[in-house]
Amino acid sequence: MHDLAQQIVSGLATGSIFASMALALVLIYRAMGIINFAQGEMAMFTTYIAWQLVQNGMPMWAAFGATVLVAFVGGVALERLVIRPVERAPQLTVVIVTLGLFTAFNGLAGWFWGFIVKSFPTPFPTSPLQLGGVAFSAQDLGVIVVSLVTLGLISLFFQKTKLGLAMRAAALYPEESRMLGIRVGWMLALGWGLAAVVGAISGIMIAPVVFLDPNMMQTVIVYAFAAAVLGGIESPIGAVVGGLILGVGINLLGTYVDAIGNELRLAAALAVIVVVLMVKPAGLFGRATVQRV
Amino acid sequence: MAPSEGALLEARDLHARYGEIEAIRGVDLTVARGSIVALLGANGAGKTSTLRALTGTIKTTGTVVFAGRTLQRRTPEDAARIGIGHVPEGRGTLSSLSVWENLMLGAYCVSKRASVRARCDRVIGYFPWLAERKHQPAGTLSGGEQQMLAIARALMLEPQLLLLDEPSLGLGPKIVRDIFALLRTINQQDGVSILVAEQNATVALAVADHAYVLETGRVAVSGPSSELAGNDRVRRSYLGY
Numbered sequence: 001m002h003d004l005a006q007q008i009v010s011g012l013a014t015g016s017i018f019a020s021m022a023l024a025l026v027l028i029y030r031a032m033g034i035i036n037f038a039q040g041e042m043a044m045f046t047t048y049i050a051w052q053l054v055q056n057g058m059p060m061w062a063a064f065g066a067t068v069l070v071a072f073v074g075g076v077a078l079e080r081l082v083i084r085p086v087e088r089a090p091q092l093t094v095v096i097v098t099l100g101l102f103t104a105f106n107g108l109a110g111w112f113w114g115f116i117v118k119s120f121p122t123p124f125p126t127s128p129l130q131l132g133g134v135a136f137s138a139q140d141l142g143v144i145v146v147s148l149v150t151l152g153l154i155s156l157f158f159q160k161t162k163l164g165l166a167m168r169a170a171a172l173y174p175e176e177s178r179m180l181g182i183r184v185g186w187m188l189a190l191g192w193g194l195a196a197v198v199g200a201i202s203g204i205m206i207a208p209v210v211f212l213d214p215n216m217m218q219t220v221i222v223y224a225f226a227a228a229v230l231g232g233i234e235s236p237i238g239a240v241v242g243g244l245i246l247g248v249g250i251n252l253l254g255t256y257v258d259a260i261g262n263e264l265r266l267a268a269a270l271a272v273i274v275v276v277l278m279v280k281p282a283g284l285f286g287r288a289t290v291q292r293v
Numbered sequence: 294m295a296p297s298e299g300a301l302l303e304a305r306d307l308h309a310r311y312g313e314i315e316a317i318r319g320v321d322l323t324v325a326r327g328s329i330v331a332l333l334g335a336n337g338a339g340k341t342s343t344l345r346a347l348t349g350t351i352k353t354t355g356t357v358v359f360a361g362r363t364l365q366r367r368t369p370e371d372a373a374r375i376g377i378g379h380v381p382e383g384r385g386t387l388s389s390l391s392v393w394e395n396l397m398l399g400a401y402c403v404s405k406r407a408s409v410r411a412r413c414d415r416v417i418g419y420f421p422w423l424a425e426r427k428h429q430p431a432g433t434l435s436g437g438e439q440q441m442l443a444i445a446r447a448l449m450l451e452p453q454l455l456l457l458d459e460p461s462l463g464l465g466p467k468i469v470r471d472i473f474a475l476l477r478t479i480n481q482q483d484g485v486s487i488l489v490a491e492q493n494a495t496v497a498l499a500v501a502d503h504a505y506v507l508e509t510g511r512v513a514v515s516g517p518s519s520e521l522a523g524n525d526r527v528r529r530s531y532l533g534y
Contacts (some may be wrong), residue, residue: 162397169387169398176385179348181373181402181450 002134007255008248013140014209014223015247016147020202021217021224022231022239023151024195029233031171031191032083034094038101040221042078042196044214045105046071047203048113051120051212060123067200075196079189087185109214120207143205150201151240154194158236167191219266223250226269229276232286241284246272300358301326301486302347302454307355309339309346316342316351317510324454324488329480331497331518332490333532334507340490341382343507344456347488348372348379360453374402378447382458386439388432392423395431395442399449408451415483416445419475437468444472448479455479457489461496469493473500494532498522506531 021039028036046067053063082101086093124142128135158164170177170187178184203217210216227246231238246269253260253268260268276283302324309317317339324330332340346353349367357364359375372379379385387395396416400409417424420441426434431442440460447455457476461469477500479485491497498504498518505515506527514527521527 162401165390165394165398166401169390169394172389173385173387175350175369176381176387177398178369179350179373179379179381179385180398180446181370182398183370 005134006136007251009136009144010140011248011251012244013137013143013247014206014251015227015244016144016151017202017206017220017243018223018227018247019240019243020147020150020198020205021220022227022243023154023236024198024202025224025228026231026233026236026239027191027195027198029228030236031167031188032091032094034091034098035225036195037095037098038105039195039199040217040224041102041105041109041214042071042075043199043203043220044217045109046074046196046200047120047207047212047216048109050200050204051118051207052113054121060121064123064201064204067204068197071196071200072193075193076189078196079192083188083192084185087188106214113214115214118212120204120212122208123204139208146201146205150198154198155236157194163190222266223247223269226272228283229273230283232283235283235285238283238285299326300324301360302488303358304343304347305356307343307346307353307357309342309351309353311342311351315510317346317507319355320346320507320510320512322488322505322512324486325503327480327484327486328502329476329487329489329500331494331501331504332488332507333492333494333497333504334513336492337509338507339510340492340507341458342510344379344381344458344488344490347456348377350379350381373450376450376453378450378452378455380440380443380447380455380457380460382462384439384443386431386434386443388430390431391428392431392434392442393427395446396423396427396449399446402450409449412449412451416448419448419479420445437464437472440464440468440472441475444475444479448483448485452485455485455487457487457491459490459492461491461493469496473497476500 021043024039025035028034049070050063050067053066054060058066082097083094086097122139125138127138129138129141158168166177166182167187167190170182170184171191174184206220207216223246224243227243228239230246231240231242250265250268254262254265300323304320304322307317307320307322308315320339320343322343332343334340342351345351347357348369349372350369353367357367359377369379387398396413400412403409403412423442423445431439434442460472473496476487476489480487489497489501498521501518504518504521506513506521508531513531514521
């Protein structure tokens with residue numbers, strides 16, 4: 001039983017990372033109707049910035065805050081400078097641009113920091129925490145708390161603030177929103193900024209576990225795709241729930257089903273994508289699109 | 294040309310096109326401050342395009358002077374910000390958002406909380422049911438309710454000029470009469486000038502001070518509403534009743 005509880009918590013920890021990355025994907029998908037393939041590499045790049053700040057002597061949590069800020073400004077700037085020129089182009093063009101960003105960030109990180117794997121300091125205590133007689137990793141619990149707080153704040157922002165409301169309206173009804181005086185282009189840029197922030201936090205949270213290297217997010221982002229598809233690519237709640245289900249599910253499968261083990265976890269995630277797309281293409285929380293003709 | 298006396302909006306030589314098709318070809322139009330102006334004409338005459346050209350929702354040329362300012366590069370965002378409320382064709386309902394969220398977005402450009410609240414009270418005075426149903430998704434309202442919500446939302450902006458595109462579309466005669474009666478009240482009590490594009494000429498002429506009849510993208514006839522309504526030739530050739 002203890003073992004199961006530990007596995008579930010550890011699954012929730014990775015799951016909350018998948019959830020965050022999936023939310024970042026959903027934020028941009030809802031606003032632009034495209035998958036940002038560079039989302040993982042943006043997260044990786046900002047994680048390197050955090051690492052560099054810590055190397056330069058900044059305390060971990062200060063580096064965390066500074067990186068979040070850099071990620072926000074960087075995300076907004078990326079949208080304004082790189083995405084905006086192709087805003088009106090066909091969606092495939094925008095997707096190709098995000099693939100370009102993917103290679104650009106991967107290459108830049110390798111150029112600046114090298115491709116050698118680095119260890120990343122954990123912001124949490126290293127000794128386990130005893131809860132109800134079971135020892136849980138403080139890293140896992142910390143990741144869960146930070147991710148859930150982040151997701152909660154994002155949700156509050158969208159539900160309770162005027163700007164969040166305007167961003168939702170701009171994503172769903174761009175033409176109508178413009179008539180109300182909302183600058184839709186800037187709302188899009190803010191969305192990129194927020195997605196970059198969520199990604200940066202995920203990167204910093206998972207780096208102590210997967211270690212720092214330019215390819216660190218590539219597996220994570222595949223799980224995030226699976227989580228977003230599972231929850232419904234248009235649904236922020238779905239992304240979070242999908243991420244948590246996937247994290248726990250994959251962890252339990254890998255631990256208790258010998259045939260899957262560590263090696264086939266990623267394949268299991270891909271199987272989730274295929275099965276969901278076949279059985280319920282809108283995902284758990286998505287609404288099937290009804291088109292009037 | 295010097296702006297006419299008392300004009301809130303003055304458009305000169307307005308052109309607009311969708312790709313190859315020229316939707317309006319040199320429309321001149323004036324909305325006197327405090328007046329209601331009707332924009333009449335058959336389907337495809339250019340009513341919607343004229344409204345869209347005024348706010349820069351489509352590609353357009355020509356000059357538009359609003360409240361003494363020439364609007365050079367027109368965009369719908371800027372139009373809203375300088376006080377032109379646009380109730381578009383199809384009502385522009387943000388259907389998955391609640392009634393309340395629709396209203397609040399109407400006041401997006403109003404930065405003072407106190408003015409938003411005052412405006413809210415005023416709008417709910419016109420439409421008391423909005424308060425009772427504020428949590429309902431706007432898309433679940435009936436067509437007439439959505440039209441009223443669209444007007445309420447545009448009023449949240451505290452506009453000087455209200456543009457309405459076919460408010461009668463798809464609504465029963467009683468609701469249409471209510472809506473036009475309400476437009477007159479808003480015009481008189483709040484001093485909002487109104488430019489309303491409408492296919493239903495009878496009901497529009499009944500409340501408008503002045504009217505323009507569009508035909509294939511040009512102004513065919515214009516004049517005081519009473520004159521147009523009383524002119525048999527105009528009625529037969531352009532208004533179809």
